[in-house]
Amino acid sequence: MRKYKKFILGGAIAFVIILGVVLAFLLRQPKFELVRTGKVIPHNEEVFTQGFFFDQDGKLYEVGGIFGESAVYADVSLITGNAKAKKKLDSDVFGEGATILNGKLYVLTAQERVIFTLDPNTLRILQELPNKRDGWGLTTDGKSLIASDGTSKIYFMDADLKDERSITVKRDGKKLNNINELEYIEGYIFANIWKTDEIVVVNPANGEVIQSFDFTDLYPKSERAKKSDVMNGIAYNKKTKKVYLTGKYWPNIYEFELKK
């Protein structure tokens, strides 16, 4: 009988150990895969890409920065890269991240402390609202506006720009600064780190980086046209599960298939 008990105990311990090993293995597995489809779309090289996103119907929008050049582009073709409509912003504002929530298009400005709202169909400016912070990236989970300000923080606001909560982006317990362009993808926040070719995947509940993508080889710095600036611009088409990446004044938009 004692032998039998020992046998059961040994089996239980072995089971717990194996379970632990399997769990540790699963937790270390990357959550997402981004697979190049091979499709490369021309990108308007006149656009210093800041905001880049799809609406719920699969229409691509882009916002460009730089004083005097800032503009909102609507219905960007995934074949030609041309936009059907363009709305120039005043020359004293620097366009930044953008998204659509509750039928309104929100556009951040860099340091002007202003957020514009526009009618996404006509691109008419509806409101000019105050922003407490600098404007960098903007996305939405369908309920909140999710904004970065160049620090390690990501802020959640309601549609009236009232702060709801914030998270601090951390990798292995260390703060990660220069959080820039954002894209909410399947329950996680994909964030480009400014001046790098890295995109991190952030847990929106606690700010932890759960995965990272290195896009050094996508449009290698050594091959970049003189005018091409850093990588920026992550757009996710929920309908097709495709992710599109580009950069400021880049000649191309690259298409990826999202796999979980």
Ligand SMILES: [Ca+2]
């Ligand atoms: Ca985006």
